[in-house]
Amino acid sequence: MHSxxxxxxxxxxxxxxxxxxxIQQRSITHLYPKGQYVFMEGSLVMGAYFILKxxxxxxxxxxxxxxxxxxxxxxxxxxxHTAIGLEKYSVGAITLEDSIICFIENNILYExxxxxxxxxxxxxxxxSRELRKSELRTKCLALMNNEEKVILxxxxxxxxYNQEKTKNQVEIILSRQEIAQIIGTNADQVSRVLSSLKKxxxxxxxxxxxxxxxxxxxxxxLNKYPFATGC
Amino acid sequence: MHSxxxxxxxxxxxxxxxxxxxIQQRSITHLYPKGQYVFMEGSLVMGAYFILKxxxxxxxxxxxxxxxxxxxxxxxxxxxHTAIGLEKYSVGAITLEDSIICFIENNILYExxxxxxxxxxxxxxxxSRELRKSELRTKCLALMNNEEKVILxxxxxxxxYNQEKTKNQVEIILSRQEIAQIIGTNADQVSRVLSSLKKxxxxxxxxxxxxxxxxxxxxxxLNKYPFATGC
DNA sequence: CGTGCTTTTGAATAGTATCAAGGCCGGTGG
DNA sequence: CCACCGGCCTTGATACTATTCAAAAGCACG
Numbered sequence: 001m002h003s004x005x006x007x008x009x010x011x012x013x014x015x016x017x018x019x020x021x022x023i024q025q026r027s028i029t030h031l032y033p034k035g036q037y038v039f040m041e042g043s044l045v046m047g048a049y050f051i052l053k054x055x056x057x058x059x060x061x062x063x064x065x066x067x068x069x070x071x072x073x074x075x076x077x078x079x080x081h082t083a084i085g086l087e088k089y090s091v092g093a094i095t096l097e098d099s100i101i102c103f104i105e106n107n108i109l110y111e112x113x114x115x116x117x118x119x120x121x122x123x124x125x126x127x128s129r130e131l132r133k134s135e136l137r138t139k140c141l142a143l144m145n146n147e148e149k150v151i152l153x154x155x156x157x158x159x160x161y162n163q164e165k166t167k168n169q170v171e172i173i174l175s176r177q178e179i180a181q182i183i184g185t186n187a188d189q190v191s192r193v194l195s196s197l198k199k200x201x202x203x204x205x206x207x208x209x210x211x212x213x214x215x216x217x218x219x220x221x222l223n224k225y226p227f228a229t230g231c
Numbered sequence: 232m233h234s235x236x237x238x239x240x241x242x243x244x245x246x247x248x249x250x251x252x253x254i255q256q257r258s259i260t261h262l263y264p265k266g267q268y269v270f271m272e273g274s275l276v277m278g279a280y281f282i283l284k285x286x287x288x289x290x291x292x293x294x295x296x297x298x299x300x301x302x303x304x305x306x307x308x309x310x311x312h313t314a315i316g317l318e319k320y321s322v323g324a325i326t327l328e329d330s331i332i333c334f335i336e337n338n339i340l341y342e343x344x345x346x347x348x349x350x351x352x353x354x355x356x357x358x359s360r361e362l363r364k365s366e367l368r369t370k371c372l373a374l375m376n377n378e379e380k381v382i383l384x385x386x387x388x389x390x391x392y393n394q395e396k397t398k399n400q401v402e403i404i405l406s407r408q409e410i411a412q413i414i415g416t417n418a419d420q421v422s423r424v425l426s427s428l429k430k431x432x433x434x435x436x437x438x439x440x441x442x443x444x445x446x447x448x449x450x451x452x453l454n455k456y457p458f459a460t461g462c
Numbered sequence: 463c464g465t466g467c468t469t470t471t472g473a474a475t476a477g478t479a480t481c482a483a484g485g486c487c488g489g490t491g492g
Numbered sequence: 493c494c495a496c497c498g499g500c501c502t503t504g505a506t507a508c509t510a511t512t513c514a515a516a517a518g519c520a521c522g
């Protein structure tokens with residue numbers, strides 16, 4: 001198996017070696033600086049994006065401009081894919097740090113799908129995982145109170161963006177408002193809950209960086225919701 | 232293209248005629264009476280289900296037994312698919328009316344995927360649509376107040392289960408509690424909102440059947456959320 | 463004609479969102 | 493070097509919304 005731009009987790013690696021070659025030649029890879037749009041809500045769908053390196057948030061805004069983050073994406077993800085078969089993107093994507101992202105046009109992607117059943121199958125599995133996560137998230141947000149939501153959000157961020165999954169201590173660099181948009185509340189509420197967690201010595205805040213001291217203890221605070229694992 | 236058990240919308244029809252034949256021979260089709268489990272949360276994953284006829288709700292319950300409906304499924308849907316690659320179902324499925332459902336074992340399904348790229352592709356598109364809908368739902372439920380959520384729920388039910396999409400009047404047979412579980416609140420709140428809508432002559436209730444008199448007017452009440460269409 | 467379930471509605475309670483003021487920090491320019 | 497500015501964070505007070513509980517009415521069923 002080829003390793004696409006040194007990212008073995010990239011789904012494109014499920015294509016045959018010849019097709020990996022074809023896609024490498026016929027795709028466009030860009031460096032997107034932190035905070036930049038990869039694609040915007042409402043713009044025309046031309047293809048799909050594969051994250052080779054970096055972190056991205058998938059957002060959706062209402063008329064008043066209020067943003068809701070519907071998903072966090074890392075190196076194992078593809079983007080813009082929920083729009084396949086649609087004319088316009090129903091969501092937008094913004095980088096959370098400098099990211100290298102590969103763009104593939106729809107017709108090339110379609111040819112690759114038809115020629116590589118395993119690739120298509122793995123993309124389908126990726127979808128199914130994301131759908132399950134999304135459904136569980138919907139359920140969690142419906143049942144939880146604010147404190148529980150914030151904890152869920154911290155765990156979600158840590159799970160998506162923490163390299164060393166076994167560590168009990170994790171740093172989070174998102175702002176209060178970005179966290180609020182993930183869990184569907186506002187920055188004030190997040191701040192309150194974080195203050196409360198600080199009093200219990202479960203987290204520390206150092207210059208806007210949130211340090212989770214004991215991630216396992218946070219997890220145990222949600223064990224009323226056994227399904228929350230993997231949201 | 233073959234028509235699988237007189238359901239042209241069934242995704243299996245994207246397989247080659249030979250494979251439709253193979254699947255028909257090697258799958259199991261059952262009639263599930265109303266209110267019966269198709270599969271239960273936590274049970275072992277053996278394969279996937281295709282709805283040939285009927286309506287199903289996909290649910291997920293917490294420790295206290297409180298149920299949350301994560302998705303409504305009709306004749307165009309497959310079920311149990313979000314569990315592909317997992318050991319146990321993260322959700323359960325219950326019929327909302329008498330339904331004919333076809334079960335296909337994992338290994339046969341996998342063979343079919345490898346042999347029929349178009350089938351795999353269409354299943355992938357199905358996933359992508361459901362994921363987009365799920366993400367939009369998450370966003371809606373995060374931003375809306377109770378009245379708006381109830382309206383969204385009514386429209387969601389109407390869109391999923393109403394045959395004649397062009398009609399302005401739709402009947403809904405679900406109970407208050409079932410509606411509440413779809414939008415993440417309780418039966419009391421649904422009842423309040425329905426009473427309020429009745430006062431405005433937007434709906435009628437006849438023996439527990441909710442009759443939407445003017446679905447377009449209900450839609451317009453959510454046009455603060457343009458993305459709500461297709462939740 | 464009861465019995466049990468769902469629906470409806472009011473009142474009390476709990477929880478959440480909003481607003482506003484002040485603090486902290488980094489960056490900019492005098 | 494210091495004063496100022498703007499952004500983000502924190503926290504209290506307040507208003508609002510949603511949840512819960514309870515009671516009564518309506519309907520379905522045997």
